[in-house]
Amino acid sequence: MASLGIQARITGRAPTRGLLVSNHLSHLDIVIYAAALPCCMVSKVEIARWPFFGKLARAAGTIFVDRSSRTSAEIATQEVAERLKGPVPVLFFPEGTSTDGSQVLRFHSRLFTPAVAAAAPVTAAAVRYVVEDGTPERELCWYGDMEFLPHIWKMLGVGGFTAEVCFGEPQVYTGRRAAADATQAEIEAMRTGRALTLQ
Numbered sequence: 043m044a045s046l047g048i049q050a051r052i053t054g055r056a057p058t059r060g061l062l063v064s065n066h067l068s069h070l071d072i073v074i075y076a077a078a079l080p081c082c083m084v085s086k087v088e089i090a091r092w093p094f095f096g097k098l099a100r101a102a103g104t105i106f107v108d109r110s111s112r113t114s115a116e117i118a119t120q121e122v123a124e125r126l127k128g129p130v131p132v133l134f135f136p137e138g139t140s141t142d143g144s145q146v147l148r149f150h151s152r153l154f155t156p157a158v159a160a161a162a163p164v165t166a167a168a169v170r171y172v173v174e175d176g177t178p179e180r181e182l183c184w185y186g187d188m189e190f191l192p193h194i195w196k197m198l199g200v201g202g203f204t205a206e207v208c209f210g211e212p213q214v215y216t217g218r219r220a221a222a223d224a225t226q227a228e229i230e231a232m233r234t235g236r237a238l239t240l241q
Contacts, residue, residue: 043077046073046197046198048070048203048204048205049203049204049205050074050077050078050204050205050207051204051205051206051207052078052207052208052209053207053208053209054167054208054209054210056079056209057079057163057212058129058130058131059126059128059129059131059163060126060131060157060162060164060165060212061122061131061134061154061156061157061164062075062131062132062165063134063135063149063154063165063166063167063225063229064133064167064168064169064229065135065137065143065168065229065233066135066137067140067142067171067179067182068182068183068185068193068197069092069140069184069190070171070182070184070197070205071135071140071169072085072095072098072099073098074169074205075133075169075207076102079130080130081130081132081133082102082103082128082130082131082132083099083104083105083132083134084104084105084106084107084118084122084132084133084134084135084153085104085105085106085107086106086108087107087108087114089104090104090106092190105118105121105125105132106118115152119155119156122134123159123160126157126162131165136150136153136222137150138150139185140184140185141183142179142180142183142186143170143171143179143180143233144180145230146233149222149225150222151218154215154218154222155218157221158215158217158218161214163212163214164212164213164215164225165211166209166224166225166228166229167208167209167210167229168207168208169206169207170206170233171183171203172205172206173203174203174204177200177203181196181200182203208232210228210229210232
């Protein structure tokens with residue numbers, strides 16, 4: 043993060059176990075969360091082939107899932123269940139894709155299933171990018187049909203910026219759809235309210 047000119051600002055208490063869910067702005071989120079706390083990540087299988095980020099993800103023990111394959115999703119769900127028994131939280135991005143930050147997309151609920159079944163705590167987290175010169179957040183986001191390398195070069199052309207991460211309080215849910223809807227609403231509130239402002 044230092045080499046990319048990224049500063050980190052963390053509010054709330056990072057979870058030590060359970061499921062951690064977040065909105066998703068770009069590939070930078072992987073680096074930001076890896077720096078913020080020990081965790082295991084769930085990511086789309088394409089990232090395994092990316093330069094730098096793919097190597098980082100593989101080294102961190104990322105669970106890769108092919109979103110077009112029901113079998114892959116079932117295997118990933120089983121692996122999440124096993125990892126939830128471990129000493130670090132499992133992080134995933136329920137939107138299923140990265141966005142320009144203008145809204146938090148409706149969360150997919152499948153990967154909440156292991157946490158609900160195990161009564162494991164689920165923690166919502168919001169990430170936001172803030173550029174000192176007022177550059178809009180979307181200029182740092184990777185979304186739509188953007189190509190990977192051109193976006194990297196564009197991001198490097200932006201002056202230093204701050205990645206703000208806010209952790210909510212762990213909650214236990216009795217249904218996966220309820221967990222998805224509640225954490226989405228919580229993250230939207232953190233993104234639009236004062237929850238990401240340092241006290």
